[in-house]
Amino acid sequence: MTYAVFVDGQEGTTGLRIHEYLAQRQDIEVLRIDADKRKDATERARLLNAADVAFLCLPDAASREAAAMISNPNTCLIDASTAHRTVPGWTFGLPELCKGQREAIRAAKRIANPGCHASAFILALRPLVDAGLLSAEALVSATSITGYSGGGKSMIAEYEAGGDARLQAPRPYALGLTHKHLPEMMAHTGLRHAPVFQPIVGNFYKGLAVSVPLHLSQLRAGSTPAQVREALAAHYEGERFIRVMPLRDPATLEDGFFDVQACNDTNRVDIFVFGSPDDKPGQILLMARLDNLGKGASGAAVQAMNVHLGVEESLGL
Numbered sequence: 001m002t003y004a005v006f007v008d009g010q011e012g013t014t015g016l017r018i019h020e021y022l023a024q025r026q027d028i029e030v031l032r033i034d035a036d037k038r039k040d041a042t043e044r045a046r047l048l049n050a051a052d053v054a055f056l057c058l059p060d061a062a063s064r065e066a067a068a069m070i071s072n073p074n075t076c077l078i079d080a081s082t083a084h085r086t087v088p089g090w091t092f093g094l095p096e097l098c099k100g101q102r103e104a105i106r107a108a109k110r111i112a113n114p115g116c117h118a119s120a121f122i123l124a125l126r127p128l129v130d131a132g133l134l135s136a137e138a139l140v141s142a143t144s145i146t147g148y149s150g151g152g153k154s155m156i157a158e159y160e161a162g163g164d165a166r167l168q169a170p171r172p173y174a175l176g177l178t179h180k181h182l183p184e185m186m187a188h189t190g191l192r193h194a195p196v197f198q199p200i201v202g203n204f205y206k207g208l209a210v211s212v213p214l215h216l217s218q219l220r221a222g223s224t225p226a227q228v229r230e231a232l233a234a235h236y237e238g239e240r241f242i243r244v245m246p247l248r249d250p251a252t253l254e255d256g257f258f259d260v261q262a263c264n265d266t267n268r269v270d271i272f273v274f275g276s277p278d279d280k281p282g283q284i285l286l287m288a289r290l291d292n293l294g295k296g297a298s299g300a301a302v303q304a305m306n307v308h309l310g311v312e313e314s315l316g317l
């Protein structure tokens with residue numbers, strides 16, 4: 001069986017990476033748009049409707065425009081943008097989210113893939129909310145360190161142009177506390193209050209880690225770091241792209257530094273529970289690490305396609 005696949009936004013950061021994944025596949029026929037027609041609405045509509053699966057690797061407004069062009073009921077859209085992640089009628093493209101999500105993605109024709117920061121945040125916290133360890137009313141904060149490819153072509157060009165000394169140091173941003181991932185972070189963890197979320201972009205191409213500090217007193221009374229880790233491990237049992245690391249991961253603690261880039265070029269997410277050796281301070285630090293262009297974007301999009309087509313087990317991602 002061969003599936004026709006079109007990538008709208010094929011020259012962008014996410015689109016190019018999806019093409020690299022698709023190039024390795026015998027079961028995919030890639031539909032390509034001529035370079036000079038990349039933004040021609042008629043030609044885009046023709047290819048979108050000719051596809052079994054169409055990836056939208058576009059700015060939000062262009063994604064909404066593309067979604068409105070679909071008249072073929074068989075075309076499945078997988079949107080990498082922020083446009084549809086909390087919109088009714090769209091299924092969140094994170095198979096590991098909860099029981100039943102894989103089946104929902106299999107059945108859906110409109111799949112909205114998570115943002116890179118949001119993927120890590122949701123995967124770290126959703127199991128704790130589901131297990132009743134963290135109340136849906138909890139007030140949480142999160143920091144994310146990300147490579148500059150998360151900002152797409154324009155940010156990559158800014159960093160790669162060189163010459164601006166300010167870009168050498170990490171740069172906190174979204175300081176208005178209204179980052180565009182907050183709605184999906186709330187909707188898909190079940191948290192009723194937006195986290196205080198501070199992302200930081202650094203002078204490296206890709207790799208991302210979200211950190212969520214928690215006092216044990218914020219969790220269900222009597223909760224221990226081991227129980228937190230157990231809840232995560234139980235939630236992701238059998239998930240091949242999620243690794244729940246040993247408590248206070250001994251390998252990471254050896255030299256005391258965390259490697260934000262260690263999931264690069266994979267579709268993996270590593271989740272950690274750190275804390276003091278004797279638990280006396282009653283605090284933990286949850287961390288989730290991924291490749292922002294892998295499980296944070298293109299890898300996740302291809303995984304969602306595989307789940308939708310029912311070829312997840314047999315083919316690549």
Ligand SMILES: NC(=O)C1=CN([C@@H]2O[C@H](COP(=O)(O)OP(=O)(O)OC[C@H]3O[C@@H](n4cnc5c(N)ncnc54)[C@H](OP(=O)(O)O)[C@@H]3O)[C@@H](O)[C@H]2O)C=CC1
Nearest residue numbers: 009011012013014039057058062080081149150152153297
């Ligand atoms: N980079 C990342 O880590 C992640 C990105 N995303 C999301 O994925 C989407 C794509 O991001 P990314 O690949 O980084 O962005 P880029 O800026 O790298 O690429 C976007 C592409 O869309 C094209 N484009 C813009 N408007 C139109 C239009 N009207 N019709 C057709 N093509 C158009 C651009 O064309 P041109 O080349 O002419 O500018 C460009 O090639 C965004 O919504 C982004 O937020 C999601 C997860 C992670």
Ligand SMILES: CC(=O)N[C@@H](CCC(=O)OP(=O)(O)O)C(=O)O
Nearest residue numbers: 080082115116117146150151201
């Ligand atoms: C470094 C940087 O700017 N990163 C982007 C996130 C990229 C991403 O995953 O977001 P979307 O899929 O929602 O666009 C940001 O924080 O806005």
